[in-house]
Amino acid sequence: MQSPSPPRDGPAGPDPPPPESRRERPVGESAAAPALAADVPEIGRKGRRGPRHRLMRGEFELDLSALLADGDPAARWSRAFGADRPLRIEIGVGNSDFLVRLSEREPAFSYLGFEYSPKRAWKFLKRVKARGLTNIRLLRVDAAGALEALVAPGSVDSFFILFPDPWPKHRHAKHRLIQPATAALLARLLAPGGRLSLRSDDPRYAARMLEVLDGTPEFENLAGKGRFAAAPRHEIPTAYEVKYRLEGRAIHCLEYRKPGRSP
Numbered sequence: 001m002q003s004p005s006p007p008r009d010g011p012a013g014p015d016p017p018p019p020e021s022r023r024e025r026p027v028g029e030s031a032a033a034p035a036l037a038a039d040v041p042e043i044g045r046k047g048r049r050g051p052r053h054r055l056m057r058g059e060f061e062l063d064l065s066a067l068l069a070d071g072d073p074a075a076r077w078s079r080a081f082g083a084d085r086p087l088r089i090e091i092g093v094g095n096s097d098f099l100v101r102l103s104e105r106e107p108a109f110s111y112l113g114f115e116y117s118p119k120r121a122w123k124f125l126k127r128v129k130a131r132g133l134t135n136i137r138l139l140r141v142d143a144a145g146a147l148e149a150l151v152a153p154g155s156v157d158s159f160f161i162l163f164p165d166p167w168p169k170h171r172h173a174k175h176r177l178i179q180p181a182t183a184a185l186l187a188r189l190l191a192p193g194g195r196l197s198l199r200s201d202d203p204r205y206a207a208r209m210l211e212v213l214d215g216t217p218e219f220e221n222l223a224g225k226g227r228f229a230a231a232p233r234h235e236i237p238t239a240y241e242v243k244y245r246l247e248g249r250a251i252h253c254l255e256y257r258k259p260g261r262s263p
Helices: 064-069 073-081 098-105 118-130 143-150 170-175 180-189 203-214 239-246
Strands: 039-043 049-056 087-091 110-114 136-139 156-162 190-200 252-257
Touching (some): 136 143, 180 190, 190 203, 203 252
16 A cells, blocks of 8 residues: 655645645735735634634735736736736745745745645645735635636736645546646646746656656746756745655656746
């Protein structure tokens, strides 16, 4: 019998993620962000809900229905962030502070994180609020199902997918995030010159991601076809990446670019 996959920092595939024990996880001013619901309860231990697990929405967590109700996709994100900046997206923020640290290092961008797990979303938002960041927002939905409806083609500066769940069993491979259809969608949403950055500690899944992305005509492998990158574009390790490296595991980095010149 095959053992469960190790804890993950990043996202699961298109279906809802496995149980908590299986995955650890990801220019000028404009109008203010839209008014959203007051708060959302988070599921705590053993499914209980309590005051300490309540997320304040509206400040950092966006509401999917409110975003979809915005009839102007081109202006949707400038309104959601209260500023007109290029958009960067991390799919599956998990337990990582990668997006938080990147937003501090390069504040000229708006950063959107997707996270399905209430527990991990709550921890992430606590870090955002503690650091006083204004250029990060979170969506607590499955990214694979929401991206096409929410994001205009050619509008994303960068996508980050760090340590996605490898779904190692053969019968579960269909749940992996990186599939030909998803790769084509990411390429379509990226702006010309936009970047896609991925990391994995799972050699089989990393090889499959390399195969899928190298086979996507809209992507250019910056390390050369069939090759992993020597280092990630942004050398900000996740907590589990540090642990994996100390254990001697190889970290496979993939860096892709959509050909064309940035506007």
